[in-house]
Amino acid sequence: MMHHRWVLPDGTPSNAREIFLSRWSAAASAAGLVCDHLGTVDGHALELFGHPQCAGKGVRLLITAGFHGEEPAGPWGLLQWLQTQGGDWQQRFAGRADIRLIPLVNATGFQMGRRFNDRGENPNRGFNLAIDPTRPSAEGALLIQHASLLREASRDGVLSCHEDIAADAAYVYTLESQAQPSARSQALVATLERYLPRHEDGLVDHCPVHDGIVFNQLDGSFEAWLFREGARYGACLETPGRQAIATRIAAQAGMIESFVQNALEI
Ligand SMILES: [Zn+2]
Structure with missing residues (x-):
């Protein structure tokens, strides 16, 4: 199995987990977020953050990162987005x-x-055994144990932050209960194009990509699972590993903001 590492502009290695977690913790505190401990996998906590004064009101959105360890711009991008909220969250x-x-x-x-x-x-993988017999990972099994919490948290949308490390250009997967991508999906792609080249039409991972979107691919992924469970909208970001890490992180943060802003307007 290959190992992938980049160096962030401040010199931090992209795989520096303890530095990431300490910066995350500081940014979460500054925003007033509290942590819900979902469980532990091999000694590592799996944690869900939210703001206690925002619980249960308005649109419900779930944003996840770091499913794949060689795709570091997801977690770092979510951190960058959280840092820009600062104390204004509430x-x-x-x-x-x-x-x-x-x-x-x-x-x-x-x-x-x-x-x-x-x-x-x-x-x-492992979130849809009907179409893919791969068993859930230890992390996946823990998430599935919290199905009712995650279903409620993602009611108006779920976003998962990934990368395609072999790619030169960016794209998104979106999941919608309609025949064509909505304005919400097009806004994600328009944001992506402010930072990165958009993937050309054709195939990615055996799936058709058109206008930067792989549409309604119901696979065994986490986001497809929550979409089947009733989330109104699902999306997965894919920034290209062959572009600069700082640009990928900024693109992730920008697309997260687009996802949130568009959900506030629905
Ligand atoms: Zn991935």
Whole structure:
């Protein structure tokens, strides 16, 4: 299994898990977020963050990152987005949005710059045994144990932050209960294009991509699971590993903001 690592502009290695977690903790405190401990996998906590004054009111959004350990711009991008909220979270979102964040699903893979966890499992598979017999990873099984909490948290949308490390250009997967991508999906792509080249039309991972979108691909992923469970909208970001890490992180943060802003307007 290959190991992948980049150096952030401030010199931090992209796989520096303890530095990531300490910056996350500081940014979460500054925003007033509290942590819901979902459980532990091989000694690593799997945590869900939210703002207690925003609980249960407005649109419900779930944003996750770090399913695949060789895709570091997801977690770092979510951190960058959280840092830009600073102390304005409650003022911006109270009564309007209950946003829950899972910053790092696959802690062991992240530390190694490796796609799978220490057990050799893919944390983003095993959520739909009817179409894919792959069993859930330890992290996936823990998430499935919290199905009712996650279903409620993602009622108005679920976003998962990934990367395609072999790609030169960016794209998104979106899941919608309609025949064509909505304005919400097009806004994600328009944001992506402010930072990165958009993937040309054709195939990615055997799936058709058109205008930067792989549409309604109901696979065994986490986001497809929650979409089947009733989330109104699902999306998965894919920034290209062959572009600069700082640009990928900024693109992730920008698309997260687009996802949130568009949900506030529905
Ligand atoms: Zn991935």
